[in-house]
Amino acid sequence: MGRGDLTPESIVRLEAGAVVLLDQRRLPDEELELRCESAAEVAEAIRTLAVRGAPAIGVAAAYGYALAASRGEDLDAAYRVLAEARPTAVNLVWALDQMRDEPTPERARALHLAEVDRCKRMGTHASALFGPGTKALTHCNAGGLATGGYGSAIGALRAAWEEGLLEHVWVDETRPLLQGSRLTAWELEALGIPHAVIADSAAAHLMSRGEVDCVVTGSDRIAANGDAANKIGTYGLAVAAAHHGLPLYIVAPTSTIDLATPTGAEIPIEQRDAAELGTRFPAWNPAFDVTPAALISAIITERGVFRPPYHFS
Amino acid sequence: MGRGDLTPESIVRLEAGAVVLLDQRRLPDEELELRCESAAEVAEAIRTLAVRGAPAIGVAAAYGYALAASRGEDLDAAYRVLAEARPTAVNLVWALDQMRDEPTPERARALHLAEVDRCKRMGTHASALFGPGTKALTHCNAGGLATGGYGSAIGALRAAWEEGLLEHVWVDETRPLLQGSRLTAWELEALGIPHAVIADSAAAHLMSRGEVDCVVTGSDRIAANGDAANKIGTYGLAVAAAHHGLPLYIVAPTSTIDLATPTGAEIPIEQRDAAELGTRFPAWNPAFDVTPAALISAIITERGVFRPPYHFS
Numbered sequence: 001m002g003r004g005d006l007t008p009e010s011i012v013r014l015e016a017g018a019v020v021l022l023d024q025r026r027l028p029d030e031e032l033e034l035r036c037e038s039a040a041e042v043a044e045a046i047r048t049l050a051v052r053g054a055p056a057i058g059v060a061a062a063y064g065y066a067l068a069a070s071r072g073e074d075l076d077a078a079y080r081v082l083a084e085a086r087p088t089a090v091n092l093v094w095a096l097d098q099m100r101d102e103p104t105p106e107r108a109r110a111l112h113l114a115e116v117d118r119c120k121r122m123g124t125h126a127s128a129l130f131g132p133g134t135k136a137l138t139h140c141n142a143g144g145l146a147t148g149g150y151g152s153a154i155g156a157l158r159a160a161w162e163e164g165l166l167e168h169v170w171v172d173e174t175r176p177l178l179q180g181s182r183l184t185a186w187e188l189e190a191l192g193i194p195h196a197v198i199a200d201s202a203a204a205h206l207m208s209r210g211e212v213d214c215v216v217t218g219s220d221r222i223a224a225n226g227d228a229a230n231k232i233g234t235y236g237l238a239v240a241a242a243h244h245g246l247p248l249y250i251v252a253p254t255s256t257i258d259l260a261t262p263t264g265a266e267i268p269i270e271q272r273d274a275a276e277l278g279t280r281f282p283a284w285n286p287a288f289d290v291t292p293a294a295l296i297s298a299i300i301t302e303r304g305v306f307r308p309p310y311h312f313s
Numbered sequence: 314m315g316r317g318d319l320t321p322e323s324i325v326r327l328e329a330g331a332v333v334l335l336d337q338r339r340l341p342d343e344e345l346e347l348r349c350e351s352a353a354e355v356a357e358a359i360r361t362l363a364v365r366g367a368p369a370i371g372v373a374a375a376y377g378y379a380l381a382a383s384r385g386e387d388l389d390a391a392y393r394v395l396a397e398a399r400p401t402a403v404n405l406v407w408a409l410d411q412m413r414d415e416p417t418p419e420r421a422r423a424l425h426l427a428e429v430d431r432c433k434r435m436g437t438h439a440s441a442l443f444g445p446g447t448k449a450l451t452h453c454n455a456g457g458l459a460t461g462g463y464g465s466a467i468g469a470l471r472a473a474w475e476e477g478l479l480e481h482v483w484v485d486e487t488r489p490l491l492q493g494s495r496l497t498a499w500e501l502e503a504l505g506i507p508h509a510v511i512a513d514s515a516a517a518h519l520m521s522r523g524e525v526d527c528v529v530t531g532s533d534r535i536a537a538n539g540d541a542a543n544k545i546g547t548y549g550l551a552v553a554a555a556h557h558g559l560p561l562y563i564v565a566p567t568s569t570i571d572l573a574t575p576t577g578a579e580i581p582i583e584q585r586d587a588a589e590l591g592t593r594f595p596a597w598n599p600a601f602d603v604t605p606a607a608l609i610s611a612i613i614t615e616r617g618v619f620r621p622p623y624h625f626s
Contacts, residue, residue, distance in 0.1 A: 199488040243552045281499070
């Protein structure tokens with residue numbers, strides 16, 4: 001696969017007998033595909049981050065469920081193993097619930113294409129918030145890789161770039177797994193958008209120097225009151241952005257909004273293996289944090305731009 | 314060297330014909346000594362971070378200058394090469410200026426021991442600010458390795474630990490060179506102080522969960538108005554600490570205070586090689602940032618505890 005070919009199918013697709021994924025753990029050094037031949041193998045790919053990003057894992061789970069149906073697997077067991085692969089993203093369960101009545105490849109594919117279409121609409125809504133010459137900062141990877149196609153936060157940056165409003169993107173490297181320096185920079189290079197990777201801890205310094213106009217991220221789950229869970233570090237960026245009077249925009253599909261979760265306090269935060277930090281000393285490795293609604297300037301979904309106080313229903 | 318033996322001499326010393334340094338680039342995997350046989354080799358060790366930390370590079374430069382004198386090197390050239398090894402720390406030039414009148418091994422050794430003694434006094438002053446059961450967060454390494462002996466910020470933690478006031482230390486891993494997870498965790502393990510390494514971006518999340526009582530760091534240069542340069546990321550921690558109503562303490566010897574620099578705006582910020590971030594995409598790698606005095610709850614030197622507005626003279 002050439003890097004210019006970041007199509008929905010190149011990220012995740014269903015073939016005869018397998019869900020085929022671009023293995024995001026190997027990027028940017030190698031562009032390798034991973035074949036998952038059962039729901040359990042898809043769940044394992046989700047758990048080990050071969051595919052990651054809330055919308056993309058929803059799409060992968062939908063294909064996995066269709067695969068399980070075509071193989072005659074026990075669908076309750078398939079649902080369970082896929083739903084439990086990661087705890088924070090709500091899109092995972094949402095996508096599986098969409099599949100229950102019609103566990104077919106066609107249904108999964110329709111879900112996938114609808115996800116890509118939603119991203120494009122989000123991008124258009126979000127880029128309307130950008131002024132000319134914007135220098136944006138983003139965290140983790142909310143791109144085509146994370147959404148199965150166009151990207152949520154990166155979709156907004158793509159749309160702003162196409163409209164001539166975007167000057168530069170600062171890419172938080174995003175420790176410990178470096179989704180920023182590995183995946184977001186790889187996508188921005190493919191898109192020809194000017195960018196530079198920074199250590200996560202350099203973001204506030206850049207803001208103090210006037211080098212950042214806005215922060216744009218995705219989200220893994222948004223509570224009914226607008227509190228948003230996203231990759232660890234987003235909350236610190238939100239605090240720093242507020243301190244410097246800069247807007248923080250969260251770009252995410254409606255499927256990310258969990259009306260059954262009243263506030264961020266009820267969002268489960270995944271604790272990942274401390275070994276990801278690569279130290280032999282004791283370590284603590286939360287994968288997500290929660291940004292309170294009060295620190296989020298706008299939440300942009302495919303339905304439009306929401307402002308605080310947030311009312312989604 | 315066993316890890317229990319973190320003596321001033323084990324970190325840096327002058328032998329016949331060489332300054333001998335514990336190579337901090339190899340820690341914690343290997344405890345190797347580096348022999349520098351000229352002022353230029355000492356400068357190279359400083360530039361490449363074999364020895365780092367503002368007070369420790371001052372001590373290393375003093376030994377390097379004494380070595381240059383004993384070898385009959387051109388002392389103006391030796392001064393220059395050492396002073397220019399790194400731009401942000403002011404202790405480097407301060408230590409060299411202390412050596413000019415008497416460029417002897419004895420003078421360098423006295424400077425070294427005075428540095429260790431200052432750290433112990435700072436630790437005593439700083440720990441008086443700690444309440445019982447304190448959970449402290451520190452960034453980078455302001456320990457024995459950084460100061461040639463006892464440590465500035467870690468000196469404060471040591472003193473608080475000995476007084477039974479310290480419960481736990483959160484160690485920012487400190488990208489890109491991981492001085493926290495490599496060096497600070499190594500020192501805290503040797504000292505038997507409970508600790509856990511975190512991704513830098515997890516600090517604000519920990520604060521929001523009530524898991525941090527104070528932030529304690531060193532500094533590479535403090536301006537006359539109290540603005541303080543320190544490892545990139547300190548400023549973001551300061552903003553987050555202020556947001557959560559937590560104190561930020563800076564522990565540093567008087568030699569770090571540069572009365573000739575009126576404010577932080579005049580402190581040169583070293584830009585280091587983007588390759589340190591380990592990405593093949595464009596990157597930007599400032600090594601330090603400046604925390605404005607207004608965000609610093611106290612600056613603790615060997616002379617005592619200073620509070621804003623800062624007047625050091």
